[in-house]
Amino acid sequence: MKWLRNFIAAPVVLLLLGAFPTPVDAQKSGVSSHPQLEVIQFHLEHRCVSCTNIEKFTRATLAAHYPSIPFRLVAVEKKENAKLAEQFEASGTSLFLYNKKTGAKKNLTQFAFLQAGNEPKFQAGLMQEIEAFEKQ
Numbered sequence: 001m002k003w004l005r006n007f008i009a010a011p012v013v014l015l016l017l018g019a020f021p022t023p024v025d026a027q028k029s030g031v032s033s034h035p036q037l038e039v040i041q042f043h044l045e046h047r048c049v050s051c052t053n054i055e056k057f058t059r060a061t062l063a064a065h066y067p068s069i070p071f072r073l074v075a076v077e078k079k080e081n082a083k084l085a086e087q088f089e090a091s092g093t094s095l096f097l098y099n100k101k102t103g104a105k106k107n108l109t110q111f112a113f114l115q116a117g118n119e120p121k122f123q124a125g126l127m128q129e130i131e132a133f134e135k136q
């Protein structure tokens with residue numbers, strides 16, 4: 001009898017879960033839940049392990065938890081990026097949250113380097129920073 005109850009309950013739960021839009025559904029439909037937020041990482045041509053980890057951990061966090069937030073990787077040494085690097089006062093590896101609408105910036109560089117060797121702490125910290133930045 002127990003197997004019958006589970007057999008009936010499983011499809012009902014799946015139907016209910018499918019009825020609500022997820023962040024990935026919102027992205028697919030063209031609706032962004034974070035329309036103004038962007039994460040920008042500046043870097044130099046020669047990158048250390050910490051610098052590459054910052055990129056890898058940031059991309060993984062955004063893909064898993066904030067698929068609608070764009071990530072931009074910017075080489076500060078390229079002439080076409082000089083104006084943007086100057087705007088953010090970036091001369092080497094730096095990580096920023098940026099609100100395109102208000103122009104607000106949050107420099108996460110110190111946090112990123114401190115947590116570049118610990119992906120779980122990096123991910124948790126980045127998520128906390130994003131949530132706090134959105135409330136501003």
